[in-house]
Amino acid sequence: MKKLLLAGAALLLLVMAGVSARPALPGDSVYQLPVELSNQDGQVQSMAARRGRPQLVTMFYTSCTMVCPMIVETVEKTRRTLDAPAQQRFDILAVSFDPQRDDTAALRKYAATRKLDLQRWTLAHTTPTATRQLAALLGIQYRQLPDGEFNHSSELILLDADGRIVARTDVIGRLDPAFVAALHRQVAAEPPPGKP
Amino acid sequence: MARRPPRWLRLAGWLCLPLMATGGMPVALAADARYAALPGGEFASVLPADGKAAPAQVAPFHLRTTPVTNAEFLAFVTAHPQWQRGRVAGVLADAGYLSHWVGPTALGAAALPQQPVTRVSWFAAQAYCETEGARLPTWYEWEYAAAADATRSDARADPAWRERVLRWYGRPSNTALPAVGGEANVYGVRDLNGLVWEWVDDFNALLVGVDSRDQDGADKLRFCGAGAISMQEKENYATLMRVAMLSALKAANTTNNLGFRCAKPL
Numbered sequence: 001m002k003k004l005l006l007a008g009a010a011l012l013l014l015v016m017a018g019v020s021a022r023p024a025l026p027g028d029s030v031y032q033l034p035v036e037l038s039n040q041d042g043q044v045q046s047m048a049a050r051r052g053r054p055q056l057v058t059m060f061y062t063s064c065t066m067v068c069p070m071i072v073e074t075v076e077k078t079r080r081t082l083d084a085p086a087q088q089r090f091d092i093l094a095v096s097f098d099p100q101r102d103d104t105a106a107l108r109k110y111a112a113t114r115k116l117d118l119q120r121w122t123l124a125h126t127t128p129t130a131t132r133q134l135a136a137l138l139g140i141q142y143r144q145l146p147d148g149e150f151n152h153s154s155e156l157i158l159l160d161a162d163g164r165i166v167a168r169t170d171v172i173g174r175l176d177p178a179f180v181a182a183l184h185r186q187v188a189a190e191p192p193p194g195k196p
Numbered sequence: 197m198a199r200r201p202p203r204w205l206r207l208a209g210w211l212c213l214p215l216m217a218t219g220g221m222p223v224a225l226a227a228d229a230r231y232a233a234l235p236g237g238e239f240a241s242v243l244p245a246d247g248k249a250a251p252a253q254v255a256p257f258h259l260r261t262t263p264v265t266n267a268e269f270l271a272f273v274t275a276h277p278q279w280q281r282g283r284v285a286g287v288l289a290d291a292g293y294l295s296h297w298v299g300p301t302a303l304g305a306a307a308l309p310q311q312p313v314t315r316v317s318w319f320a321a322q323a324y325c326e327t328e329g330a331r332l333p334t335w336y337e338w339e340y341a342a343a344a345d346a347t348r349s350d351a352r353a354d355p356a357w358r359e360r361v362l363r364w365y366g367r368p369s370n371t372a373l374p375a376v377g378g379e380a381n382v383y384g385v386r387d388l389n390g391l392v393w394e395w396v397d398d399f400n401a402l403l404v405g406v407d408s409r410d411q412d413g414a415d416k417l418r419f420c421g422a423g424a425i426s427m428q429e430k431e432n433y434a435t436l437m438r439v440a441m442l443s444a445l446k447a448a449n450t451t452n453n454l455g456f457r458c459a460k461p462l
Contacts, residue, residue: 025285032285033319129322129331136318136400136447137287143401146245146253151401 025051029163030137037095037124040107047093047134048163054090054186055159059140059152061098062110062123067154070173072114075156079120081180082187089190090183092121095134097142097150099125139168158182161190230328231258232384233462239340242435243402252336259333259341260457262376262386263394264324266297267309269316272324274301279320289317292450310375312392312455318447321395325458332397333459335442339435342388344381352432361434364390369453392455393441403443 025031031048038044056075060068072094079087096102102110107123110116116123126134135142142152156179158167167182236254245252273280273294280300281293292315298304307313316324318332325331333341345351352358378387388394445454 027286029285030287032287132397132400133319133322133447139400139446141400141403143398145247146250151247 026162026164028165030134030159030165031163033133033137035126035130035134037093037122037126038104040104040111040118040123042104050091050093051163052161054161054183054190055093055163056090056183057093057095057138057157057159058155059095059097059135059138059142061096061150062102062106063098063148064150067152067172069114071154071156072116074172074174077175078156078180078183081175082184086184086187087120089187094121094123095131096123096125097131097135097144097152099128099131101148138165158186160186228258228328228460230260230262231330231460232261233258234337234341234383234385236337236340239336239343241336241339242432242439243335243339252340254336254340256462257333257337258330258460258462259337259383259385260328260330260459261380261384263312263392263455263457264321265309265376266303266307266311266313269294269313269324270297270301270303270309272327276323276327279323284320286448288319288448290448290450292452293317293320294450296452308375310377311373312376312387314373314392314452314455315450316395316454316456317450318395318399318445321456322397324456328458328460330458330460332395332456334398335396335402335439337459338388338394338396341381341383341385342435344383344385346379346381349382352435358432358434361389365434365437373453392453393438393451395454395456396442399442399445400447402439 025048029051031051033047035047036044037047056078058071058075060071062068075092075094079092096107102125107125111118111121111123125131138155138157140153140155140157142150144150153170154172155168155170156172156176157165158179160166166186167179169176169179171179234254234257236256239252239254241252243252244250277283281295281297282300284293294300294313294315296306296315298306303309322332343350343352345354345357348354374391376387376391378390380386381388
């Protein structure tokens with residue numbers, strides 16, 4: 001029995017060592033906030049699982065006909081400033097302001113209509129509370145109007161591999177040279193995919 | 197940098213929050229003495245619901261009668277160590293978080309038990325309210341409740357009401373805060389005006405442009421002075437100042453006169 005306990009304790013230590021093998025998450029990482037994201041395929045994943053690669057993050061909603069298509073377009077424009085291999089070295093995350101209407105089907109339909117490359121893009125929704133928290137964390141403002149539309153600030157936010165905000169822009173509809181340069185720097189700092 | 201518990205432990209702490217509501221005590225489902233019931237209804241907010249002129253619709257709700265005190269917040273951080281000063285992640289609370297307390301779990305002379313807790317971030321305030329089975333009030337709920345005085349549900353048109361609110365704004369911020377428990381308004385809610393500024397749930401929704409395509413318009417709204425353009429009741433600058441102050445905050449910010457109270461659906 002005692003041996004069994006000892007073995008158990010040793011196993012526990014090993015597991016804990018495994019957990020702490022990864023450097024602690026920096027205090028200024030957005031991944032400090034626990035947010036469960038549900039994507040266009042209905043898969044639920046912690047936002048912190050995106051740690052390890054740079055992320056271009058924005059917020060939008062699918063029934064938005066005004067500024068949101070321009071946000072998506074601006075992200076695509078920014079992405080295309082990189083060569084093909086470099087485009088593989090970061091991910092794009094767009095989280096909905098409108099969790100009530102932007103369910104899995106709505107997100108999937110939007111991705112198809114906009115012909116988004118789902119190797120690069122994740123469209124996601126989360127709970128109303130987590131939506132408000134995530135926006136607060138990212139410094140994005142939004143409010144729902146009586147007709148169901150949303151007022152919102154439009155921003156592209158660049159996270160480094162540990163989830164720290166390293167650049168942001170509210171320039172929508174054209175490229176922001178400073179933001180593009182920041183993305184190029186982040187991607188250059190990343191090892192090519194497939195190699196440790 | 198103080199050592200923090202491993203991430204899995206902190207995550208586990210978050211998950212436990214709803215279970216450990218009010219420090220393990222069962223939450224009274226019928227009536228919680230700390231809360232008053234407010235009927236709600238149509239309300240002429242300084243922030244039109246549609247960005248133009250539409251009144252706000254406030255659903256019936258419960259509001260905490262007093263702001264959360266130092267003693268109450270101390271009990272919270274004692275039960276939830278991940279919210280103690282020195283342990284909380286910088287992205288969730290800035291360096292000033294509870295910095296007037298003598299220690300992470302001790303108040304000291306500069307923070308009396310019955311004073312409202314201040315120097316708390318929006319994230320920390322939210323986490324506290326969850327332990328009362330509650331949330332932060334929305335701006336409309338807060339503004340609606342704060343429009344009342346001891347005898348009227350909407351005293352805002354009374355110059356004396358405005359004068360009182362503005363006189364409080366003029367009080368130097370280095371004077372010691374009184375204890376909670378000022379005069380009750382018509383709903384039995386206290387200290388909405390005259391004690392501390394308070395977080396609201398949608399603090400990051402107040403000044404957003406009507407259409408963010410219109411980038412010039414959105415930029416105008418980011419500045420306090422021009423922000424008043426799209427607001428109603430421009431003469432009510434006592435309330436508009438509060439909107440401007442809340443809009444200028446980031447969720448991790450803490451200040452020495454910013455506290456909070458919680459709300460629940462009826």
